[in-house]
Amino acid sequence: xxxxxxxxxxxxxxxxxxxxxxxxxxxxxxxxxxxxxxxxxxxxxxxxxxxxxxxxxxxxxxxxxxxxxxxxxxxxxxxxxxxxxxxxxxxxxxxxxxxxxxxxxxxxxxxxxxxxxxxxxxxxxxxxxxxxxxxxxxxxxxxxxxxxxxxxxxxxxxxxxxxxxxxxxxxxxxxxxxxxxxxxxxxxxxxxxxxxxxxxxxxxxxxxxxxxxxxxxxxxxxxxxxxxxxxxxxxxxxxxxxxxxxxxxxxxxxxxxxxxxxxxxxxxxxxxxxxxxxxxxxxxxxxxxxxxxxxxxxxxxxxxxxxxxxxxxxxxxxxxxxxxxxxxxxxxxxxxxxxxxxxxxxxxxxxxxxxxxxxxxxxxxxxxxxxxxxxxxxxxxxxxxxxxxxxxxxxxxxxxxxxxxxxxxxxxxxxxxxxxxxxxxxxxxxxxxxxxxxxxxxxxxxxxxxxxxxxxxxxxxxxxxxxxxxxxxxxxxxxxxxxxxxxxxxxxxxxxxxxxxxxxxxxxxxxxxxxxxxx
Amino acid sequence: xxxxxxxxxxxxxxxxxxxxxxxxxxxxxxxxxxxxxxxxxxxxxxxxxxxxxxxxxxxxxxxxxxxxxxxxxxxxxxxxxxxxxxxxxxxxxxxxxxxxxxxxxxxxxxxxxxxxxxxxxxxxxxxxxxxxxxxxxxxxxxxxxxxxxxxxxxxxxxxxxxxxxxxxxxxxxxxxxxxxxx
Numbered sequence: 122x123x124x125x126x127x128x129x130x131x132x133x134x135x136x137x138x139x140x141x142x143x144x145x146x147x148x149x150x151x152x153x154x155x156x157x158x159x160x161x162x163x164x165x166x167x168x169x170x171x172x173x174x175x176x177x178x179x180x181x182x183x184x185x186x187x188x189x190x191x192x193x194x195x196x197x198x199x200x201x202x203x204x205x206x207x208x209x210x211x212x213x214x215x216x217x218x219x220x221x222x223x224x225x226x227x228x229x230x231x232x233x234x235x236x237x238x239x240x241x242x243x244x245x246x247x248x249x250x251x252x253x254x255x256x257x258x259x260x261x262x263x264x265x266x267x268x269x270x271x272x273x274x275x276x277x278x279x280x281x282x283x284x285x286x287x288x289x290x291x292x293x294x295x296x297x298x299x300x301x302x303x304x305x306x307x308x309x310x311x312x313x314x315x316x317x318x319x320x321x322x323x324x325x326x327x328x329x330x331x332x333x334x335x336x337x338x339x340x341x342x343x344x345x346x347x348x349x350x351x352x353x354x355x356x357x358x359x360x361x362x363x364x365x366x367x368x369x370x371x372x373x374x375x376x377x378x379x380x381x382x383x384x385x386x387x388x389x390x391x392x393x394x395x396x397x398x399x400x401x402x403x404x405x406x407x408x409x410x411x412x413x414x415x416x417x418x419x420x421x422x423x424x425x426x427x428x429x430x431x432x433x434x435x436x437x438x439x440x441x442x443x444x445x446x447x448x449x450x451x452x453x454x455x456x457x458x459x460x461x462x463x464x465x466x467x468x469x470x471x472x473x474x475x476x477x478x479x480x481x482x483x484x485x486x487x488x489x490x491x492x493x494x495x496x497x498x499x500x501x502x503x504x505x506x507x508x509x510x511x512x513x514x515x516x517x518x519x520x521x522x523x524x525x526x527x528x529x530x531x532x533x534x535x536x537x538x539x540x541x542x543x544x545x546x547x548x549x550x551x552x553x554x555x556x557x558x559x560x561x562x563x564x565x566x567x568x569x570x571x572x573x574x575x576x577x578x579x580x581x582x583x584x585x586x587x588x589x590x591x592x593x594x595x596x597x598x599x600x601x602x603x604x605x606x607x608x609x610x611x612x613x614x615x616x617x618x619x620x621x622x623x624x625x626x627x628x629x630x631x632x633x634x635x636x637x638x639x640x
Numbered sequence: 641x642x643x644x645x646x647x648x649x650x651x652x653x654x655x656x657x658x659x660x661x662x663x664x665x666x667x668x669x670x671x672x673x674x675x676x677x678x679x680x681x682x683x684x685x686x687x688x689x690x691x692x693x694x695x696x697x698x699x700x701x702x703x704x705x706x707x708x709x710x711x712x713x714x715x716x717x718x719x720x721x722x723x724x725x726x727x728x729x730x731x732x733x734x735x736x737x738x739x740x741x742x743x744x745x746x747x748x749x750x751x752x753x754x755x756x757x758x759x760x761x762x763x764x765x766x767x768x769x770x771x772x773x774x775x776x777x778x779x780x781x782x783x784x785x786x787x788x789x790x791x792x793x794x795x796x797x798x799x800x801x802x803x804x805x806x807x808x809x810x811x812x813x814x815x816x817x818x819x820x821x822x
Contacts, residue, residue, distance in 0.1 A: 127807065128776050131757050135777060138754045139669035140676060147690055148664050154694045158655045475795075559727045561790075570699055 154617055168545040172522045175456050179446050183394050183638060394446040395640045399457075399601060401632025407437035407463040410612075410623040425620060427560045432515065437463040439605075439628050441523075449640055453527040455540055458520070461607070463624050465515040467554045469562050475505040511562050515553025517613065517624065521546050523585055534593050538603075541586035549580045549613060558619070575618050583609040597636040604629055645707050653700050660697055667693065670711065671718045677773050678722035680762050688725065692718040719778060723788055726770060752814075760810045768803035775800050 411432075413425050441459035479501045486495040525542020550567055555575075557563040563571050585608070591601030607626040614622045645666070651659030668689055675688040695717050703713045752760075761769055770789065774780040775796075780788070782796040789796070 127811065130752075132777060134752075134754045134757055135673060135677065138673045140672045142668040142672045142686070142689065144665050144668050147668055147686065147693065148661055150690050151664070151693050151697070152657075154698075155657075155660065156655055156698045557724075559724050561727060570695070570702070573699060574695075 168522060168547065172456060172524065172545070175454075175524060176444065179394070179396070179444070179454070179456075183396060183446070393640050394448060394638065396637040397445045397447070397634050398442065398637055399445065399632055399634040400442045401601065401603065401630040402440035403438065403628055403630035403632075405437040405439050405461070405607075405626045405628025407434055408625045408627070409434050409463075409465075410621065410625065412621050414616075414619055414621050424556065424558055424560065427556045428620065431467055431469050431556055431562075433466045433468065435464045435466055435514075437461065437624070437626055437628070439607075439626065439630065443523075445529075447529045447531075451528045451530055453529045453538060453540055455523070455525045455527065455542065457523055459523050459544065461519040461521065461626060463517040463626075465517070465553070467511070467513040467515050467562070469509070469511040469556075471509050473507045473509065475507070477503045477505065479503060511554065513554040513562075513564075515551065515555065515565070518548075518550050518552075519546055519580065520548040521583065521607075525585065525587075527587075536591050536599065538589045538591075539587075540589075541584070544583045544585050544607065546580040546583065546609070549576070549578060551576050551613070575615065576613055577615055580609055580613050581611045583607060591634055594633070599634045599636075600631070601634050602629065602631045649700075649706070649710055652697065655697075663697075664693060667696070667714060671714065674715055674718045674778075675722055676758060677761065677777060678719070678726070678770065684725075688718070688721050692721045695721065715778070719774070720788075723770075726766070727790075756814070760807060760814065763810050764803055764806055768799050768806060771796055771799040772803040772807070 409432075411425065411429060439459060439461045441457055443455050443457035445453050445455040447453040478499075480499040482496050483499045483501045484497045485493055488494050521544040523542060523544035525540045527538055527540025527542075529536060529538040529540075551565050551572070552567070554562050554564050557571060565572050565576075585605060587603050587605035589601050589603035591599040593599050605626075605628050607628070609623055609625070612621040612623045614620055648659045648662050648666070652663050671689045671692050672685060675685045675692070679685050679688055692714070696714055699717075703710050705713070761772070764772065767789075771785055774785050774788070775782065782793045782800075785791070785796045786793045791799075
């Protein structure tokens with residue numbers, strides 16, 4: 122049997138061979154080094170979400186401010202609903218609106234007769250007495266009644282009910298009816314006003330009041346004669362005219378009243394943000410921290426020295442953009458995206474020696490005609506020396522999401538800003554060549570086993586601080602230079618890797634700041 | 641059995657500790673057999689197995705296949721771990737003279753157990769043992785061996801030839817010793 126059979130025999134033997142192992146001891150030793158379930162993606166999404174939420178908050182705050190004026194008018198509306206205490210008796214219905222009151226004016230001139238008439242009529246026919254029903258008052262209806270409380274005078278409940286259909290047909294804007302009508306306006310309006318058209322002003326609020334109308338109410342419209350025809354068109358234009366006059370006056374009054382209202386004052390205290398977008402880039406000095414991780418059983422002194430001797434930090438640069446919002450007092454909130462790259466040079470030179478022993482004929486001596494006249498036989502030792510040199514450039518790339526707070530002082534021509542905060546690393550990748558644990562140059566390729574053993578995918582949280590100074594270029598554009606410092610809280614290497622590797626950056630950046638929104 | 645293994649493998653990919661413990665029972669003897677061929681000292685074999693297991697469990701997501709592919713992947717990792725340890729040591733040096741090709745008695749193979757074979761392999765110079773293991777037992781080509789061991793392909797071939805020759809010498813010696821004892 123030759124050696125090939127021997128090899129087959131070995132293969133066969135080892136194929137079946139399963140030596141006994143102490144699995145419990147093995148498990149105890151390896152368990153602390155095993156990875157736990159990954160939460161990396163969730164963490165990245167969390168920080169992305171936080172950043173987006175922060176930006177949305179800014180957007181929401183800035184978008185909310187223009188909506189303030191309509192709110193002010195609604196505040197006025199609410200106040201007007203309350204009737205003047207000296208005129209509105211607690212058991213009475215709300216007063217009529219201006220046009221309806223003017224329609225009722227002729228009767229009020231002959232008030233005694235009117236009331237007497239209706240009283241007599243009700244006495245004669247008790248079924249005709251309209252019942253006082255609480256009208257379901259929504260805002261628009263209540264407002265309609267509110268402003269003319271002083272003109273309503275001592276009207277009876279009956280009168281109120283009979284007038285209510287008229288009131289509901291005359292929608293009057295809140296702010297206008299809110300202010301009591303002047304005597305002059307009232308006087309002018311008196312002879313012309315009567316029941317206005319229905320279809321034209323049939324608003325939902327009006328419909329609601331109409332639903333409460335009693336069947337007998339029509340008797341009391343106009344001069345109290347149900348059969349008397351009403352010139353709707355004429356009355357409508359007249360009422361419109363008077364309304365217009367009232368509107369003009371009331372508008373002036375409300376505009377004068379505005380600054381005095383407490384609700385308005387509160388609005389002024391709101392934060393107003395000045396928003397900026399800045400783009401900047403510049404060089405940085407990357408200070409590398411490479412040291413052995415304490416607590417690991419295997420001292421990494423030799424490895425550390427090997428890596429330190431082969432890697433030389435060259436330079437670093439950063440580029441990024443920021444969105445910042447500042448208040449009048451100078452509070453600045455910032456968020457942005459920052460790209461940072463650190464370049465290193467990996468240089469390695471070593472010599473490998475290989476010794477080979479030769480047996481057999483080593484030297485041959487020949488005569489002039491080429492015949493072998495003598496020879497020496499081995500063993501002879503040959504030493505083969507090979508020199509290796511390797512140079513590569515390593516790139517460490519970071520994408521961070523900085524979020525911070527600071528103070529900004531801006532004048533007409535220049536500004537300065539001091540800010541600090543935290544940055545969340547969204548992405549980290551290293552490329553190039555480094556020494557592995559056995560002092561061999563090993564390429565760094567994302568996804569390779571060696572890379573995964575050494576580097577983390579994301580380096581986590583860091584801190585940053587920056588001082589910026591800028592000057593005006595145009596109304597909305599400024600140039601800016603800034604000095605900044607960035608300090609990662611955790612290394613770029615994994616926790617079970619024997620070395621800790623971190624990069625601190627001290628940089629200078631230049632760029633432009635665009636004012637998106639002014640205070 | 642196969643479905644059980646795949647179930648454990650799936651759970652291991654989810655970093656389930658119980659499944660990992662079960663996988664240790666399945667893998668440790670297999671990895672130990674691989675590492676024993678590369679490492680002479682027994683305590684070091686256990687270290688190598690542990691190191692290989694840590695790498696396997698922490699990178700298990702990268703293995704896409706099922707049982708057979710997974711076992712091949714594990715064996716490869718174990719071999720890489722052994723080679724890394726080997727690289728840590730001194731550079732390859734030749735220390736054994738190669739002699740003539742002695743004839744090998746066929747009867748000796750049937751009497752040899754795995755431990756005897758390991759003993760013979762251990763007697764080989766380290767570089768020859770490595771090349772023999774990689775090429776003959778683990779099926780690496782000379783190109784792959786040259787990459788792994790950072791040597792030339794021709795050097796790898798030469799080492800294999802010498803390993804084979806040395807093995808024949810060692811087997812003959814062992815046979816002679818056995819005969820003397822009898």
